[in-house]
Amino acid sequence: MSVASNKLAASPTLKPHKSADIFSKLVKLSPRFLLALLILPVIGGLISVLLPAFGYAPVLEHTTLGLHGFTMLMQTPGLTHMVMLSVGTGLISTLLAFIITLMILAAFFNSPWLNRIQRLLSPILVIPHAAAAIAVGFLIAPSGMISRLVSPWFSGWELAPNGMFPHDSFGISIILGLTLKELPFLLLMALGVLAQPELGKKLRQQHKVALNLGYCPMTAFFKVILPSLYPLLRLPILAVLAYASASVEMPLILGPNTPPTLAVAIMHWFNDVDLNLRIKASAGALLQLVLSGGLLALWLGGEKTIKALFSDLLTNGEREYGGVYWQKITTVLTVFAISFILLSLIGLIMWSVAGFWRFPAALPEQLTLLHFKSALMQMQSPLFNTLAIGLVTTLFAIIITLLCLESEQLSAKPLSRFTSLIIYVPLLVPSIAFLFGLVWLQQLVNNQAAFFNVVFTHLLFVLPYVFLSLASSYRRLDPRFAHVAASLGATPCKVFLHVKLPQLFAPILIAAALGLAISFGQYLPTLLAGGGRIATITTEAVTLANGASRRTSAVYAIMQMALPLIGFILAWVLPKYFFKSAHR
Amino acid sequence: MLANKFWQTLSRYSLCFVAFCICLVISFKSLASTQLQSRWQHVESLGKDQSVYFYAWGGDAQINAYIQWAAQQVKTNYNINLVHVKLSDTSEAVSRVLAEKSANNNDKGSVDLIWINGANFATMSEHSLLLKQWANKLPNFNYTDPSNNPAVNFDFGIPTNGMEAPWGQASLTFYYDSLAIDGTANNTLPTTLNQLLSWSAQNPGRFSYPKPPDFLGMSFLKYALVMLHQQSDDTLKAQLNQPATTQNTAQVLNPLWNFLNKLHPTLWRDGSHFMQSGAQMRRLVGDTELSIAFTFSAPEVPAAVKRYDLPKSIRSYAMQDGSLSNTHFVAIPYNASHAQSAQLVANFLLSPEAQAHKQKPSVWGDKSVLIQSTLSQEQQALFKTVEPHPSALPLNSIKRTLSEPHPSWVNAIMQGWQARFGVSQ
């Protein structure tokens, strides 16, 4: 027995005896399946947009390739403005979110405040973009919370003033909404990196060393931590940048319409009754692809430039850059950001139960549950759809992810760098560029199964997050448990089901909650793949966002936020009662 | 004597002949009506126990609730599952049917019934996307008195050809915040187009209209266009009912552009930004950013007040110089999966009970297309009205109706508007 266990202890891999084992076969195929699942729809969608862009659209009896799609596009009035708006709002909001994240990390690195900020901002993470846009819209409108708080005692306004927000033509409202939504995301990503045991410990110790060497905490962060932290943050930042430049919900709800951003304009062209606009829309989708790609390249280039310019700065011995000053500024900024977020949420909640609430009153004249009641009566079908799609998508995503990660361990080879990059593809390619093409393909293949089409499309966006969330926990599993179980005669399948999964109960629940949250918040995929026949809470919320009733859209926005929260509460509570031994 | 006998025989034969003809006619008529009846029974038997996907604008909670009520009724009567697919714009459904036609989906379309009129109807009809000659065969269609009622046979001047069944009628009416327009100097309620212009100049930033091609925004522009041509000579006025061509467009639309050039600098946000929809415009009134707005559905105003979305100080009225009016319809795409079931639903929507329920201000308040004189006593009783809400449009406010111009003018106005005002400078 001891010889056998020595042998097993010596060999780093666990080769199954019967490779004909179904489980092992399944596991072996899963990475390739994952890749196919992620790449093929995106590429297929892009091709299906590429062809019409160059004039090939049998629908409209155009079969000659040509550039008239692009000529039409170039002649669109205000095209330059659209492009500048998309690029500007995307770049500025990402930059702002990134810089503020860094400042918060630097200023509060060793302070207990970092933990508190993390706990405060974590729930914000799961708020879908549509709900966040609605909330921010309420805040900055001329009759919004901010105006009400200063009227009429300070501003003298009895009627809502002539204001600029939202829908200002510079896109400031969009930038505000995007920044407030992406800031918690980047911050929590960075904190997640720092929470990794070895890396986090090493970085904190190096920070301490820098302090001992005379560097003030903020400078120590920028010169010592940031160079090691940034490469791990690069992909999330690029995902944020790609999304921000091609987002549809935010500009739809907060942005101008003379002209709108390019993504919104493309959506309108695709939906227009005049079908010749589809060729223009396809050309526009390609333009959007180029723009987002260009922004990514710009960011990467900027990164290299800054690295080259400032490499000397790292070792020049300058220890103080007005650290106290910057600390104060950061504190003010953090307070601003958090109070903005809190105020919009409070405003949202008040609107959902408000009776008459005439400007400039700071509080509603009466409270009523009428809006919730009437919304809940209308909401049954969308709610059911939202939950059903979310659960099916997340279940599928988790199963594929687990099988892929298991294959990593069974073959003792980590997933190739290629696979790790492909996982990000649906997040980096603007969805407006390939979704229309994908939908057209789905129509060709099967038309009736709208539910399946929506689940499939959601899967593209849920998989990356679920994978990234589970990967670190899975890879940190102590392999010795599996070895011991194998030495006791358990097949890999048994080891997987009875040893690994119970240990992963809590991380699986968290990944599931995350996947559910992502699925709940999808707008464009649901709208397009379902042909508009499948209503979810998010699609209803966006339809109502610019509608006539702030109160109803507030109710929907709150539902949008409540659903993911329930998922996370379950993910937090259940491990305390089930598989308790797995909770270390 | 022989002549007498001859006449007798002749009259006897002619009497018989006449009697025979009468019998023939009666039997043909009953044959036709039994044919019609058996056709309808055929539709009923094919149409029940299925789902109908009704693609209709979903931006108004009241209308959505009415459609839910109708769904319950057809479920009870025919076991039909009516699914309301909420659109933010009808053109989404038109695109869908077109996409399906291009994918050669000719009998399993996802759209069964569509709420439509005007330009969208014109497009679908032009591309042969609609089922033909079914609406005029609905049993309840007779209640609209079709032979005397052009409003149910012409959609913006284009013949319906039985492709769409009438559903309701709408007129452009206005509403305002009585606390913001208090009747003091320079702030009296405008009741004509010109008064609106001068009021807006004296109270800048308190009025606007939704951005074309929004339906309500276009309606305001059409109202303005029709009013601006009230003083024009008859040939020019007649152009409005003719298709827009390259020859007449400039002449007809120039007065509109001149008017807008004067109006825009006085508008909300200086006319550099226009709200996306009528619903948003209503919200801005509730927010006190606007003092005056307009709507095609007058009952939505008191309904909004009851839901707290508009303040109690809102009052409705109709412009004295005329209110643009039109009929809206439901149509069935040529490739609908459940065409018969959709016809059953359309027939129900035309029934007196559905039309009366729809006309109730507390439900939707949309004016019925049924002609009272065709209804029986008890059917007429369904339409009795109750005490109006203070914010509601007073009865008989609409003194003068203006009919819609030819749908091609919509596109002409839109192109011109986009070119002049579409991108803020």
Added chain:
Amino acid sequence: MQSSLEIKNCELYRQHEQLLSLNEQVKGGEILTIMGPSGSGKSSLLNWLTGTLPNGFNASGEVWLNGENINTLPAHLRHIGVLYQDALLFSHLSVSGNIAFAMPKGNKKQRLEKIEHALEQVGLKGMASRHPDNLSGGQQARVALLRMLLSEPKAILLDEPFSKLDTQLRVDTRELVFSQIREHKLPAIMVTHDHSDAEAANGKLITLNLAK
């Protein structure tokens, strides 16, 4: 004026448990050795001296460096150098980058010369542009030492700095560190498990007991 590091009436607590109390003075060039079992608060003492005491610990008492009370100074202004068990070299900088990081501002060329000179002195000639991860344990320890010394500290703390090195390397590195301390006449406090370290330090030895 002679340099000295004074600990006045230090009482260190974890939660509410007292870990140690200390009252010592270390003169420049001398090494105070503190030994004791795990958990007796040795590393926490060093944390308190550098001003990086984590949450959950509190302490009373004063630290006087070269006649000045540095209690109120934040960690980065205390000028106390620390050598840890791990070299903790920054992996985004080269060897010379690590050392240059620690040096005060100055002329670039002069600093480079100083670094080259220092590297030569500890037997690492020509390794200025090497990446820290490519160095052996002993080499890393020497670079860490240079990094600390060239930051011109006013006192030095050693937190079991030789425990990860094997015996011969240990002896050599220890000699190097101690000779530098004596040469620069800096007061030093060393925390260690190893008696031979204490002997080589040749200074006062304090043994802490586990808390009652």
